[in-house]
Amino acid sequence: MPDTEHVDSVDSTIIDLLVQDGRRTVTEIAEQVSLSPSAVKRRIDRLERVGVIAGYTVVLDHGKLGSSFEAFVELRFSGDVKVEMITMAATSVTEVLEVFTVAGDPDALVRVRVSGVQHLRDVIDRLRRSGPVIGTKTLMVLGAWRRDGRA
Template structure:
């Protein structure tokens, strides 16, 4: 689906604050609240908007250690095998196949370094994993949660 400038502005507004009212968004983009709702419904139906969520500070929930792990997998490991294996770990918040030497990069949150070490050992023990390379996050520098046309 090709988005026009109004659709992009609506998506950007919702991505920055999903609780924003249709009337407020309409005022910002020059549409009525019902027109914004119709567009949002169309964007949902087309799969452009996949849901509404809350961003949570992981440290506030006790998950104070953040890491990225490169996975190097055994020959002929499929992305679905990796996804299936990693989906069992609640500490894994994202995983992607990548270009370069590694087969995948995994984003992990843990309570502390010891917890991270236990998770890393379990992941490294998965039958499809040949080896891992990990880095701990010291300070997040930039996190963008929305894309699209700026408001």
């Protein structure tokens, strides 16, 4: 079986441990999965090589950075606008975190992070001017849940 298709229960445990803490040492992981550190290192290297582990990241406390509010902005575009145009228009606004182009109404759902209501208003204004936008609807995030435990 090729490397890309074979992720066993030990690999899954290693992945779970790294998702919880990407800075966890190979020795700590080895203790959890009852393998030698070198065996764990080989498994991690293989998971990286085949693309199962695509990278590592830092989890920020956005409140401490002054941008603790998130919102979703629905964007409606005029006429028959290409997906690339929608994405390009939305990503021109620096506060945009993600753009989801969707089937149906609206044309896109955009996740933004802002410092407050006035900042959100400014971001919405810039989104409206970013392309042939004919309408927006904003949903302020009150709370969030993620399967990986991060909020």
